[in-house]
Protein backbone atom coordinates (compact mmCIF):
# COMPACT_ATOMS: atom_id res chain seq x y z
CA UNK A 1 0.00 0.00 0.00
CA UNK A 2 1.42 3.44 -0.92
CA UNK A 3 2.35 5.67 1.99
CA UNK A 4 -0.52 7.91 3.12
CA UNK A 5 0.04 11.45 1.76
CA UNK A 6 -0.36 13.06 5.19
CA UNK A 7 2.28 10.73 6.65
CA UNK A 8 4.53 11.62 3.70
CA UNK A 9 3.90 15.39 4.13
CA UNK A 10 4.47 15.40 7.89
CA UNK A 11 7.64 13.33 7.48
CA UNK A 12 9.04 15.63 4.78
CA UNK A 13 8.19 18.70 6.87
CA UNK A 14 10.05 17.21 9.84
CA UNK A 15 13.06 16.29 7.66
CA UNK A 16 13.19 19.82 6.26
CA UNK A 17 12.74 21.51 9.65
CA UNK A 18 15.38 19.25 11.23
CA UNK A 19 18.01 19.29 8.47
CA UNK A 20 20.60 21.55 10.20
CA UNK A 21 20.36 19.88 13.61
CA UNK A 22 20.05 16.34 12.15
CA UNK A 23 23.13 16.86 9.99
CA UNK A 24 25.00 18.22 13.02
CA UNK A 25 23.90 15.19 15.00
CA UNK A 26 25.07 12.77 12.31
CA UNK A 27 28.38 14.58 11.97
CA UNK A 28 28.97 14.14 15.70
CA UNK A 29 27.93 10.49 15.42
CA UNK A 30 30.25 9.86 12.50
CA UNK A 31 33.17 11.61 14.17
CA UNK A 32 32.69 9.28 17.15
CA UNK A 33 32.33 6.25 14.83
CA UNK A 34 35.49 7.09 12.90
CA UNK A 35 37.47 6.79 16.12
CA UNK A 36 36.83 3.09 15.72
CA UNK A 37 36.45 0.60 18.53
CA UNK A 38 36.01 2.66 21.66
CA UNK A 39 38.84 1.15 23.60
CA UNK A 40 41.50 2.05 21.06
CA UNK A 41 41.43 5.66 22.21
CA UNK A 42 41.93 4.83 25.86
CA UNK A 43 45.39 4.87 27.37
CA UNK A 44 46.58 1.61 28.87
CA UNK A 45 46.10 2.87 32.39
CA UNK A 46 42.47 3.72 31.68
CA UNK A 47 41.93 0.30 30.15
CA UNK A 48 43.52 -1.46 33.06
CA UNK A 49 41.10 0.26 35.38
CA UNK A 50 38.24 -0.55 33.04
CA UNK A 51 38.63 -4.27 33.24
CA UNK A 52 40.62 -4.80 36.40
CA UNK A 53 37.79 -6.82 37.89
CA UNK A 54 37.26 -8.97 34.80
CA UNK A 55 37.71 -12.76 34.93
CA UNK A 56 41.02 -13.63 33.28
CA UNK A 57 39.75 -14.94 29.97
CA UNK A 58 37.39 -12.00 29.57
CA UNK A 59 40.35 -9.70 30.10
CA UNK A 60 42.23 -11.57 27.39
CA UNK A 61 39.34 -11.25 24.97
CA UNK A 62 39.28 -7.53 25.50
CA UNK A 63 42.99 -6.87 25.50
CA UNK A 64 44.35 -9.39 23.02
CA UNK A 65 41.50 -10.32 20.74
CA UNK A 66 39.68 -6.99 20.80
CA UNK A 67 36.35 -8.79 21.01
CA UNK A 68 33.26 -6.62 21.39
CA UNK A 69 32.50 -5.29 24.82
CA UNK A 70 28.80 -4.91 25.56
CA UNK A 71 27.61 -2.35 28.11
CA UNK A 72 24.70 -3.16 30.38
CA UNK A 73 22.81 -0.03 31.52
CA UNK A 74 20.09 -1.03 33.92
CA UNK A 75 17.25 0.64 35.84
CA UNK A 76 16.82 -2.28 38.23
CA UNK A 77 15.37 -1.50 41.63
CA UNK A 78 12.79 -3.04 43.96
CA UNK A 79 10.51 0.00 43.90
CA UNK A 80 8.98 -0.60 40.47
CA UNK A 81 7.26 -3.96 40.07
CA UNK A 82 8.18 -3.63 36.39
CA UNK A 83 11.91 -3.29 36.99
CA UNK A 84 12.35 -5.77 39.82
CA UNK A 85 12.89 -8.68 37.36
CA UNK A 86 15.99 -6.91 35.99
CA UNK A 87 17.86 -7.95 39.14
CA UNK A 88 18.84 -11.27 37.54
CA UNK A 89 19.51 -10.00 34.01
CA UNK A 90 23.22 -9.02 34.15
CA UNK A 91 24.39 -12.60 34.78
CA UNK A 92 22.11 -13.97 32.03
CA UNK A 93 23.49 -11.35 29.64
CA UNK A 94 27.15 -11.88 30.55
CA UNK A 95 26.85 -15.65 30.09
CA UNK A 96 25.06 -15.24 26.74
CA UNK A 97 27.63 -12.74 25.44
CA UNK A 98 30.50 -14.97 26.56
CA UNK A 99 28.96 -17.84 24.56
CA UNK A 100 29.57 -15.83 21.37
CA UNK A 101 33.12 -14.87 22.29
CA UNK A 102 32.53 -11.36 23.56
CA UNK A 103 32.30 -9.76 27.00
CA UNK A 104 29.69 -7.71 28.84
CA UNK A 105 30.13 -5.29 31.71
CA UNK A 106 27.56 -3.73 33.96
CA UNK A 107 28.42 -0.20 32.83
CA UNK A 108 26.07 1.64 35.15
CA UNK A 109 22.72 1.84 36.86
CA UNK A 110 20.18 4.58 36.31
CA UNK A 111 17.56 5.80 38.81
CA UNK A 112 13.94 4.83 38.31
CA UNK A 113 10.90 6.33 40.00
CA UNK A 114 7.60 4.50 40.32
CA UNK A 115 4.89 7.01 39.44
CA UNK A 116 2.36 4.79 41.13
CA UNK A 117 4.17 5.09 44.46
CA UNK A 118 4.63 8.87 44.09
CA UNK A 119 1.24 9.67 42.47
CA UNK A 120 -0.31 12.58 44.39
CA UNK A 121 2.77 12.82 46.63
CA UNK A 122 5.59 15.42 46.74
CA UNK A 123 7.93 12.91 45.05
CA UNK A 124 5.89 13.23 41.85
CA UNK A 125 7.42 16.72 41.49
CA UNK A 126 10.74 15.03 40.68
CA UNK A 127 9.21 12.53 38.26
CA UNK A 128 9.52 14.39 34.96
CA UNK A 129 12.99 15.69 35.85
CA UNK A 130 14.05 12.11 36.61
CA UNK A 131 13.83 11.45 32.85
CA UNK A 132 16.78 13.70 32.05
CA UNK A 133 18.57 12.59 35.21
CA UNK A 134 18.29 9.07 33.77
CA UNK A 135 19.69 10.32 30.45
CA UNK A 136 22.61 11.88 32.31
CA UNK A 137 23.17 8.67 34.30
CA UNK A 138 23.18 6.71 31.03
CA UNK A 139 25.88 9.05 29.73
CA UNK A 140 27.91 8.54 32.90
CA UNK A 141 27.75 4.77 32.35
CA UNK A 142 28.76 4.98 28.67
CA UNK A 143 31.40 7.67 29.25
CA UNK A 144 33.85 4.89 30.20
CA UNK A 145 34.23 4.80 26.43
CA UNK A 146 34.94 1.09 26.27
CA UNK A 147 31.83 -0.22 24.59
CA UNK A 148 30.98 -1.55 21.16
CA UNK A 149 27.28 -2.13 21.85
CA UNK A 150 24.88 -1.52 24.69
CA UNK A 151 21.81 -3.12 26.26
CA UNK A 152 19.29 -0.81 27.93
CA UNK A 153 17.17 -2.39 30.66
CA UNK A 154 14.13 -0.23 31.30
CA UNK A 155 10.35 -0.17 30.96
CA UNK A 156 8.50 2.50 32.91
CA UNK A 157 7.41 6.01 32.27
CA UNK A 158 10.48 8.25 32.32
CA UNK A 159 12.99 5.43 32.23
CA UNK A 160 12.79 4.28 28.60
CA UNK A 161 12.70 7.89 27.36
CA UNK A 162 15.65 8.79 29.62
CA UNK A 163 17.67 5.74 28.56
CA UNK A 164 16.97 6.47 24.88
CA UNK A 165 17.89 10.16 25.21
CA UNK A 166 21.14 9.09 26.86
CA UNK A 167 21.78 6.35 24.27
CA UNK A 168 21.25 8.81 21.42
CA UNK A 169 24.02 11.00 22.80
CA UNK A 170 26.21 7.96 22.06
CA UNK A 171 24.45 7.39 18.73
CA UNK A 172 27.48 5.63 17.22
CA UNK A 173 27.04 2.73 19.66
CA UNK A 174 24.53 0.03 18.63
CA UNK A 175 21.83 -0.40 21.28
CA UNK A 176 18.98 -2.77 22.06
CA UNK A 177 16.22 -2.21 24.62
CA UNK A 178 15.54 -5.20 26.83
CA UNK A 179 12.08 -5.35 28.51
CA UNK A 180 10.86 -7.43 31.43
CA UNK A 181 7.18 -7.92 30.62
CA UNK A 182 3.86 -7.32 32.41
CA UNK A 183 2.64 -8.83 35.67
CA UNK A 184 -0.13 -11.41 35.41
CA UNK A 185 -3.67 -10.00 35.38
CA UNK A 186 -5.23 -9.33 38.81
CA UNK A 187 -8.59 -7.65 39.26
CA UNK A 188 -9.47 -5.61 36.18
CA UNK A 189 -8.29 -2.02 35.91
CA UNK A 190 -11.95 -1.02 35.63
CA UNK A 191 -12.79 -2.71 38.94
CA UNK A 192 -9.72 -1.08 40.53
CA UNK A 193 -10.86 2.36 39.33
CA UNK A 194 -14.44 1.83 40.59
CA UNK A 195 -13.19 0.87 44.09
CA UNK A 196 -11.21 4.14 44.08
CA UNK A 197 -14.26 6.13 43.03
CA UNK A 198 -16.34 4.48 45.81
CA UNK A 199 -13.60 5.23 48.33
CA UNK A 200 -13.48 8.87 47.15
CA UNK A 201 -17.26 9.06 47.83
CA UNK A 202 -16.83 7.50 51.26
CA UNK A 203 -18.70 4.40 50.13
CA UNK A 204 -15.73 2.05 50.50
CA UNK A 205 -13.42 1.58 53.47
CA UNK A 206 -9.67 2.04 53.39
CA UNK A 207 -9.37 -1.72 53.90
CA UNK A 208 -11.47 -2.36 50.78
CA UNK A 209 -9.34 0.13 48.86
CA UNK A 210 -6.11 -1.50 50.00
CA UNK A 211 -7.45 -4.97 49.15
CA UNK A 212 -8.44 -3.78 45.67
CA UNK A 213 -5.05 -2.17 45.03
CA UNK A 214 -3.20 -5.23 46.27
CA UNK A 215 -5.23 -7.45 43.91
CA UNK A 216 -4.53 -5.07 41.03
CA UNK A 217 -0.79 -4.73 41.71
CA UNK A 218 0.22 -8.13 43.02
CA UNK A 219 3.47 -9.32 41.49
CA UNK A 220 6.65 -8.69 39.52
CA UNK A 221 6.16 -7.09 36.13
CA UNK A 222 4.67 -3.97 34.63
CA UNK A 223 1.24 -2.79 35.67
CA UNK A 224 -1.23 -4.09 33.16
CA UNK A 225 -2.99 -0.85 32.10
CA UNK A 226 -1.93 0.86 28.89
CA UNK A 227 -0.23 3.84 30.53
CA UNK A 228 3.13 5.40 29.79
CA UNK A 229 5.16 2.30 30.64
CA UNK A 230 3.30 0.07 28.22
CA UNK A 231 3.12 2.86 25.65
CA UNK A 232 6.93 2.86 25.89
CA UNK A 233 6.91 -0.85 25.07
CA UNK A 234 4.74 -0.32 22.00
CA UNK A 235 7.06 2.46 20.81
CA UNK A 236 10.21 0.38 21.30
CA UNK A 237 8.64 -2.33 19.14
CA UNK A 238 7.61 0.19 16.46
CA UNK A 239 11.02 1.91 16.50
CA UNK A 240 12.74 -1.44 15.95
CA UNK A 241 14.68 -1.23 19.22
CA UNK A 242 13.26 -4.46 20.71
CA UNK A 243 13.60 -7.95 19.35
CA UNK A 244 10.18 -8.46 17.71
CA UNK A 245 7.37 -9.16 20.15
CA UNK A 246 9.57 -8.96 23.27
CA UNK A 247 7.39 -6.32 24.98
CA UNK A 248 4.64 -8.28 26.68
CA UNK A 249 6.16 -11.72 27.35
CA UNK A 250 5.83 -12.38 31.08
CA UNK A 251 8.81 -12.09 33.46
CA UNK A 252 10.36 -15.27 34.89
CA UNK A 253 9.29 -17.45 31.97
CA UNK A 254 11.63 -19.52 29.74
CA UNK A 255 10.67 -17.41 26.72
CA UNK A 256 11.48 -14.19 28.57
CA UNK A 257 14.96 -15.47 29.50
CA UNK A 258 15.57 -16.76 25.97
CA UNK A 259 14.64 -13.32 24.59
CA UNK A 260 17.10 -11.65 26.97
CA UNK A 261 19.86 -14.02 25.89
CA UNK A 262 18.98 -13.47 22.22
CA UNK A 263 19.09 -9.67 22.66
CA UNK A 264 22.52 -9.92 24.31
CA UNK A 265 23.92 -12.01 21.46
CA UNK A 266 22.30 -9.80 18.84
CA UNK A 267 24.01 -6.78 20.37
CA UNK A 268 27.36 -8.45 19.63
CA UNK A 269 26.23 -9.06 16.05
CA UNK A 270 25.37 -5.40 15.38
CA UNK A 271 28.62 -4.10 16.88
CA UNK A 272 31.28 -2.91 14.42
CA UNK A 273 33.24 -6.10 15.04
CA UNK A 274 30.07 -8.18 14.67
CA UNK A 275 29.82 -7.34 11.00
CA UNK A 276 26.24 -6.03 10.97
CA UNK A 277 27.03 -2.62 12.46
CA UNK A 278 23.83 -0.73 13.27
CA UNK A 279 24.37 2.37 15.43
CA UNK A 280 21.28 3.53 17.33
CA UNK A 281 21.61 7.05 15.91
CA UNK A 282 20.93 5.68 12.40
CA UNK A 283 17.85 3.81 13.63
CA UNK A 284 16.18 6.81 15.28
CA UNK A 285 15.68 9.07 12.27
CA UNK A 286 12.74 11.19 11.14
CA UNK A 287 10.80 8.24 9.70
CA UNK A 288 11.33 6.24 12.88
CA UNK A 289 9.94 9.12 14.96
CA UNK A 290 6.90 9.48 12.68
CA UNK A 291 6.33 5.73 13.01
CA UNK A 292 6.45 6.08 16.80
CA UNK A 293 3.84 8.87 16.76
CA UNK A 294 1.63 6.69 14.56
CA UNK A 295 1.95 3.78 17.01
CA UNK A 296 0.98 6.10 19.87
CA UNK A 297 -2.16 7.19 18.02
CA UNK A 298 -3.13 3.70 16.86
CA UNK A 299 -3.12 2.41 20.44
CA UNK A 300 -4.46 5.42 22.39
CA UNK A 301 -1.09 5.77 24.08
CA UNK A 302 0.04 8.00 26.90
CA UNK A 303 -0.16 11.80 26.63
CA UNK A 304 3.28 11.87 28.29
CA UNK A 305 4.73 11.03 24.91
CA UNK A 306 3.80 14.47 23.61
CA UNK A 307 6.69 15.44 25.88
CA UNK A 308 8.98 12.37 25.79
CA UNK A 309 8.92 11.67 22.05
CA UNK A 310 9.67 15.36 21.44
CA UNK A 311 12.69 15.14 23.77
CA UNK A 312 13.83 11.83 22.27
CA UNK A 313 13.64 13.28 18.77
CA UNK A 314 15.64 16.34 19.80
CA UNK A 315 18.34 14.08 21.23
CA UNK A 316 18.77 12.77 17.64
CA UNK A 317 18.69 16.26 16.12
CA UNK A 318 15.06 15.91 15.01
CA UNK A 319 12.48 18.64 15.71
CA UNK A 320 8.82 17.65 16.06
CA UNK A 321 5.89 19.64 17.49
CA UNK A 322 2.26 19.17 18.50
CA UNK A 323 1.01 20.09 15.02
CA UNK A 324 2.82 16.96 13.77
CA UNK A 325 1.05 14.85 16.41
CA UNK A 326 -2.29 16.49 15.64
CA UNK A 327 -2.12 16.06 11.85
CA UNK A 328 -1.04 12.43 12.14
CA UNK A 329 -3.80 11.80 14.70
CA UNK A 330 -6.39 12.71 12.09
CA UNK A 331 -5.31 9.90 9.71
CA UNK A 332 -4.15 7.16 12.10
CA UNK A 333 -7.04 4.91 13.17
CA UNK A 334 -7.48 3.57 16.70
CA UNK A 335 -6.78 -0.18 16.46
CA UNK A 336 -6.78 -1.18 20.15
CA UNK A 337 -9.05 -0.82 23.17
CA UNK A 338 -6.80 -1.40 26.18
CA UNK A 339 -7.53 0.24 29.57
CA UNK A 340 -8.07 3.18 30.03
CA UNK A 341 -9.31 3.12 26.44
CA UNK A 342 -11.22 -0.12 27.06
CA UNK A 343 -11.63 -2.87 29.66
CA UNK A 344 -8.87 -5.24 28.53
CA UNK A 345 -5.34 -5.12 29.86
CA UNK A 346 -2.01 -5.60 28.04
CA UNK A 347 -1.98 -9.34 28.73
CA UNK A 348 -5.21 -9.67 26.82
CA UNK A 349 -3.92 -7.31 24.10
CA UNK A 350 -0.86 -9.54 23.72
CA UNK A 351 -3.03 -12.66 23.51
CA UNK A 352 -5.17 -11.01 20.81
CA UNK A 353 -2.10 -10.28 18.66
CA UNK A 354 -0.03 -7.71 20.50
CA UNK A 355 2.19 -4.83 19.36
CA UNK A 356 3.65 -6.53 16.28
CA UNK A 357 0.11 -7.06 14.95
CA UNK A 358 -0.37 -3.25 15.21
CA UNK A 359 2.89 -2.70 13.31
CA UNK A 360 1.78 -5.06 10.53
CA UNK A 361 -1.60 -3.38 10.24
CA UNK A 362 -0.12 0.12 10.04
CA UNK A 363 2.38 -1.07 7.40
CA UNK A 364 -0.40 -2.73 5.40
CA UNK A 365 -2.41 0.51 5.60
CA UNK A 366 0.53 2.61 4.36
CA UNK A 367 0.50 4.61 7.59
CA UNK A 368 4.08 3.96 8.70
CA UNK A 369 7.44 3.80 6.91
CA UNK A 370 8.83 0.34 6.13
CA UNK A 371 12.11 1.79 4.75
CA UNK A 372 13.77 2.32 8.12
CA UNK A 373 16.77 0.85 9.95
CA UNK A 374 16.12 -1.35 12.96
CA UNK A 375 18.28 -3.61 15.13
CA UNK A 376 17.51 -6.37 12.58
CA UNK A 377 18.81 -4.30 9.64
CA UNK A 378 16.71 -2.64 6.96
CA UNK A 379 12.91 -2.79 6.93
CA UNK A 380 10.27 -2.53 9.64
CA UNK A 381 8.35 -5.50 8.27
CA UNK A 382 11.04 -7.74 9.80
CA UNK A 383 9.39 -6.88 13.12
CA UNK A 384 5.94 -8.22 12.23
CA UNK A 385 6.63 -11.54 13.91
CA UNK A 386 5.92 -13.24 17.20
CA UNK A 387 8.53 -15.00 19.37
CA UNK A 388 8.20 -18.63 20.40
CA UNK A 389 10.48 -21.11 22.13
CA UNK A 390 12.11 -23.92 20.18
CA UNK A 391 13.93 -25.85 22.88
CA UNK A 392 15.64 -23.04 24.74
CA UNK A 393 16.12 -20.72 21.82
CA UNK A 394 13.77 -18.12 20.40
CA UNK A 395 12.23 -18.58 16.97
CA UNK A 396 9.94 -16.06 15.31
CA UNK A 397 6.79 -17.01 13.46
CA UNK A 398 4.41 -15.07 11.24
CA UNK A 399 1.50 -13.29 12.88
CA UNK A 400 -2.08 -14.53 12.63
CA UNK A 401 -4.01 -12.80 9.84
CA UNK A 402 -6.95 -12.03 12.17
CA UNK A 403 -7.08 -10.52 15.64
CA UNK A 404 -7.67 -12.94 18.50
CA UNK A 405 -10.42 -10.65 19.83
CA UNK A 406 -11.98 -7.82 17.83
CA UNK A 407 -13.16 -6.13 21.03
CA UNK A 408 -9.50 -5.42 21.93
CA UNK A 409 -7.49 -5.38 18.69
CA UNK A 410 -8.59 -4.72 15.15
CA UNK A 411 -7.26 -4.74 11.61
CA UNK A 412 -6.81 -1.36 9.89
CA UNK A 413 -9.80 -2.19 7.68
CA UNK A 414 -12.14 -2.13 10.69
CA UNK A 415 -10.79 0.33 13.31
CA UNK A 416 -12.49 1.38 16.53
CA UNK A 417 -12.34 4.95 15.28
CA UNK A 418 -10.78 6.69 12.29
CA UNK A 419 -8.46 8.81 14.40
CA UNK A 420 -6.08 8.25 17.27
CA UNK A 421 -7.74 10.56 19.78
CA UNK A 422 -4.61 12.42 20.91
CA UNK A 423 -5.18 15.97 19.72
CA UNK A 424 -3.95 19.56 19.92
CA UNK A 425 -6.29 22.20 21.34
CA UNK A 426 -5.38 25.88 21.19
CA UNK A 427 -6.74 29.35 21.69
CA UNK A 428 -6.35 32.34 24.00
CA UNK A 429 -5.23 30.05 26.84
CA UNK A 430 -2.27 28.69 24.84
CA UNK A 431 -1.62 25.27 23.25
CA UNK A 432 -2.44 22.01 25.01
CA UNK A 433 -2.92 18.32 24.32
CA UNK A 434 -6.00 16.17 24.99
CA UNK A 435 -6.46 12.43 24.87
CA UNK A 436 -10.07 11.71 23.98
CA UNK A 437 -9.78 8.00 23.09
CA UNK A 438 -11.13 7.24 26.59
CA UNK A 439 -13.58 10.18 26.82
CA UNK A 440 -17.22 9.61 25.90
CA UNK A 441 -18.34 11.68 22.88
CA UNK A 442 -20.81 13.78 24.91
CA UNK A 443 -17.88 14.99 27.03
CA UNK A 444 -15.78 16.12 24.07
CA UNK A 445 -17.03 19.70 24.50
CA UNK A 446 -17.32 21.29 27.94
CA UNK A 447 -18.22 24.95 28.47
CA UNK A 448 -18.51 25.93 32.14
CA UNK A 449 -17.32 28.44 34.73
CA UNK A 450 -13.67 28.24 35.79
CA UNK A 451 -12.68 27.25 39.30
CA UNK A 452 -8.99 27.94 39.85
CA UNK A 453 -6.79 25.88 42.17
CA UNK A 454 -3.06 26.23 42.80
CA UNK A 455 -2.53 22.66 44.01
CA UNK A 456 -4.05 19.16 43.91
CA UNK A 457 -4.66 19.48 47.66
CA UNK A 458 -6.75 22.65 47.19
CA UNK A 459 -8.90 20.82 44.65
CA UNK A 460 -9.43 17.79 46.90
CA UNK A 461 -10.33 20.01 49.90
CA UNK A 462 -13.04 21.68 47.80
CA UNK A 463 -14.26 18.27 46.58
CA UNK A 464 -14.44 16.81 50.08
CA UNK A 465 -16.23 19.95 51.33
CA UNK A 466 -18.94 19.30 48.72
CA UNK A 467 -18.22 22.54 46.87
CA UNK A 468 -17.82 20.93 43.42
CA UNK A 469 -21.27 19.43 42.84
CA UNK A 470 -21.79 21.60 39.73
CA UNK A 471 -20.63 22.16 36.16
CA UNK A 472 -17.11 23.60 36.15
CA UNK A 473 -13.73 23.63 34.46
CA UNK A 474 -11.00 23.03 37.04
CA UNK A 475 -8.04 25.27 36.16
CA UNK A 476 -5.15 23.73 38.10
CA UNK A 477 -2.47 26.40 37.94
CA UNK A 478 1.29 26.52 38.59
CA UNK A 479 1.83 22.86 37.67
CA UNK A 480 4.29 23.49 34.83
CA UNK A 481 7.92 22.29 34.83
CA UNK A 482 9.30 25.67 35.98
CA UNK A 483 6.75 25.87 38.81
CA UNK A 484 6.85 22.47 40.55
CA UNK A 485 8.32 20.00 38.07
CA UNK A 486 5.08 19.32 36.13
CA UNK A 487 3.62 16.47 38.21
CA UNK A 488 0.89 14.12 37.03
CA UNK A 489 -2.49 15.10 38.53
CA UNK A 490 -3.89 11.60 38.12
CA UNK A 491 -4.90 11.47 41.80
CA UNK A 492 -7.74 13.87 40.94
CA UNK A 493 -9.25 11.39 38.47
CA UNK A 494 -11.58 9.50 40.92
CA UNK A 495 -13.13 12.74 42.21
CA UNK A 496 -13.57 14.20 38.71
CA UNK A 497 -14.96 10.89 37.46
CA UNK A 498 -17.50 10.82 40.34
CA UNK A 499 -18.68 14.31 39.49
CA UNK A 500 -18.93 13.41 35.80
CA UNK A 501 -20.83 10.21 36.68
CA UNK A 502 -23.21 12.34 38.77
CA UNK A 503 -24.13 14.17 35.57
CA UNK A 504 -22.05 17.33 35.97
CA UNK A 505 -20.15 18.71 32.98
CA UNK A 506 -16.57 18.85 34.20
CA UNK A 507 -13.16 19.25 32.61
CA UNK A 508 -9.66 20.09 33.68
CA UNK A 509 -7.16 22.55 32.19
CA UNK A 510 -3.62 22.63 33.52
CA UNK A 511 -0.01 23.31 32.63
CA UNK A 512 0.69 20.07 34.47
CA UNK A 513 0.43 16.46 33.26
CA UNK A 514 -1.86 13.49 33.62
CA UNK A 515 -0.99 9.83 33.88
CA UNK A 516 -1.03 7.65 30.81
CA UNK A 517 -3.61 5.71 32.81
CA UNK A 518 -5.94 8.73 33.08
CA UNK A 519 -8.73 8.85 30.65
CA UNK A 520 -12.46 9.35 31.09
CA UNK A 521 -12.54 13.04 32.11
CA UNK A 522 -11.73 15.63 29.41
CA UNK A 523 -8.42 17.28 30.31
CA UNK A 524 -6.44 19.87 28.33
CA UNK A 525 -2.95 19.38 29.71
CA UNK A 526 0.63 20.52 29.17
CA UNK A 527 -0.77 24.02 28.50
CA UNK A 528 2.08 25.89 26.85
CA UNK A 529 3.47 28.39 27.66
CA UNK A 530 3.12 27.51 31.33
CA UNK A 531 2.02 30.24 33.76
CA UNK A 532 5.57 30.88 35.06
CA UNK A 533 6.64 31.47 31.46
CA UNK A 534 3.92 34.12 31.12
CA UNK A 535 1.24 31.73 29.86
CA UNK A 536 -2.28 33.24 29.65
CA UNK A 537 -3.63 30.49 31.90
CA UNK A 538 -2.47 32.85 34.64
CA UNK A 539 -5.09 35.42 33.59
CA UNK A 540 -8.06 33.15 34.31
CA UNK A 541 -10.27 34.05 37.27
CA UNK A 542 -13.01 32.06 39.03
CA UNK A 543 -16.27 32.36 37.13
CA UNK A 544 -14.72 32.98 33.68
CA UNK A 545 -16.48 30.80 31.13
CA UNK A 546 -13.98 28.31 29.73
CA UNK A 547 -14.68 26.27 26.59
CA UNK A 548 -12.71 23.07 26.09
CA UNK A 549 -13.66 21.84 22.64
CA UNK A 550 -11.97 18.63 21.47
CA UNK A 551 -14.10 18.59 18.32
CA UNK A 552 -13.04 22.04 17.09
CA UNK A 553 -9.58 21.77 18.71
CA UNK A 554 -10.07 24.97 20.70
CA UNK A 555 -9.25 26.05 24.27
CA UNK A 556 -10.79 29.42 25.08
CA UNK A 557 -11.60 31.75 27.98
CA UNK A 558 -14.81 33.46 26.82
CA UNK A 559 -13.92 36.80 28.44
CA UNK A 560 -14.44 40.21 26.78
CA UNK A 561 -11.21 41.34 25.11
CA UNK A 562 -10.92 44.55 27.11
CA UNK A 563 -11.40 42.72 30.44
CA UNK A 564 -8.88 40.08 29.40
CA UNK A 565 -6.33 42.68 28.34
CA UNK A 566 -6.61 44.44 31.69
CA UNK A 567 -6.01 41.26 33.70
CA UNK A 568 -2.81 40.81 35.72
CA UNK A 569 -1.00 37.47 35.93
CA UNK A 570 -1.89 35.42 39.01
CA UNK A 571 0.93 34.75 41.42
CA UNK A 572 1.52 31.91 43.88
CA UNK A 573 3.98 31.13 46.65
CA UNK A 574 5.73 27.99 45.39
CA UNK A 575 8.46 27.93 48.02
CA UNK A 576 7.01 24.80 49.64
CA UNK A 577 7.36 23.03 46.25
CA UNK A 578 11.05 23.80 46.11
CA UNK A 579 12.24 22.21 49.33
CA UNK A 580 11.86 18.81 50.86
CA UNK A 581 11.87 15.35 49.23
CA UNK A 582 15.06 16.43 47.43
CA UNK A 583 13.27 19.06 45.39
CA UNK A 584 15.90 21.61 46.35
CA UNK A 585 18.40 19.57 44.32
CA UNK A 586 16.37 20.18 41.14
CA UNK A 587 16.35 23.96 41.25
CA UNK A 588 18.71 24.06 38.27
CA UNK A 589 16.27 21.83 36.36
CA UNK A 590 13.32 24.12 37.10
CA UNK A 591 15.35 27.11 35.94
CA UNK A 592 16.66 25.55 32.70
CA UNK A 593 13.75 23.40 31.52
CA UNK A 594 12.40 24.00 28.00
CA UNK A 595 8.71 24.42 27.20
CA UNK A 596 6.42 21.40 27.24
CA UNK A 597 6.12 21.53 23.46
CA UNK A 598 9.91 21.30 23.23
CA UNK A 599 9.88 18.21 25.43
CA UNK A 600 10.37 19.90 28.86
CA UNK A 601 14.05 19.02 28.40
CA UNK A 602 17.40 20.19 29.71
CA UNK A 603 19.72 19.60 26.77
CA UNK A 604 20.34 21.60 23.59
CA UNK A 605 19.84 20.49 20.01
CA UNK A 606 23.13 19.27 18.45
CA UNK A 607 25.24 22.17 17.15
CA UNK A 608 27.02 21.96 13.80
CA UNK A 609 30.65 20.79 13.73
CA UNK A 610 33.09 20.79 10.84
CA UNK A 611 32.73 17.26 9.59
CA UNK A 612 36.08 15.51 9.44
CA UNK A 613 34.68 12.53 7.60
CA UNK A 614 35.79 12.47 3.92
CA UNK A 615 33.05 12.09 1.35
CA UNK A 616 32.86 8.38 0.55
CA UNK A 617 33.95 7.21 -2.86
CA UNK A 618 31.36 6.80 -5.54
CA UNK A 619 29.41 10.03 -5.19
CA UNK A 620 29.98 13.57 -6.32
CA UNK A 621 30.98 15.87 -3.54
CA UNK A 622 27.90 17.16 -1.72
CA UNK A 623 25.60 14.57 -3.25
CA UNK A 624 25.37 12.62 -0.03
CA UNK A 625 26.35 14.35 3.20
CA UNK A 626 29.05 12.30 4.93
CA UNK A 627 27.63 10.59 7.97
CA UNK A 628 24.08 11.09 6.66
CA UNK A 629 21.54 8.31 6.80
CA UNK A 630 21.99 7.85 3.04
CA UNK A 631 25.77 7.78 3.48
CA UNK A 632 25.40 5.17 6.21
CA UNK A 633 23.24 2.99 3.98
CA UNK A 634 25.65 3.48 1.06
CA UNK A 635 28.59 2.29 3.14
CA UNK A 636 26.60 -0.67 4.49
CA UNK A 637 25.79 -1.71 0.95
CA UNK A 638 29.48 -1.90 0.00
Ligand SMILES: O=C(O)[C@H](O)[C@@H](O)[C@H](O)[C@H](O)COP(=O)(O)O
Pocket residue numbers: 114115116117119157226227228229302304488490514515516517
Ligand atom coordinates in the same frame (compact mmCIF):
# COMPACT_ATOMS: atom_id res chain seq x y z
O1 LIG B 1 1.86 7.71 33.05
C1 LIG B 1 1.52 6.64 33.61
O2 LIG B 1 1.20 5.60 33.02
C2 LIG B 1 1.42 6.67 35.10
O3 LIG B 1 2.38 7.54 35.66
C3 LIG B 1 1.58 5.34 35.75
O4 LIG B 1 2.90 4.87 35.55
C4 LIG B 1 1.29 5.55 37.18
O5 LIG B 1 1.84 4.61 37.88
C5 LIG B 1 -0.18 5.63 37.41
O6 LIG B 1 -0.46 6.56 38.39
C6 LIG B 1 -0.63 4.31 37.92
O7 LIG B 1 -1.99 4.24 37.73
P1 LIG B 1 -2.91 4.11 38.98
O8 LIG B 1 -2.54 5.28 39.83
O9 LIG B 1 -4.28 4.15 38.39
O10 LIG B 1 -2.56 2.81 39.64
Ligand code: SF4
Pocket residue numbers: 080081082083113114115116117156157221222223227229
Ligand atom coordinates in the same frame (compact mmCIF):
# COMPACT_ATOMS: atom_id res chain seq x y z
S1 SF4 C 1 3.62 1.27 35.41
FE1 SF4 C 1 3.67 2.99 36.84
S2 SF4 C 1 2.94 2.12 38.79
FE2 SF4 C 1 3.49 0.41 37.47
S3 SF4 C 1 5.61 -0.09 38.03
FE3 SF4 C 1 5.69 1.32 36.27
S4 SF4 C 1 5.83 3.37 37.17
FE4 SF4 C 1 5.19 1.98 38.81
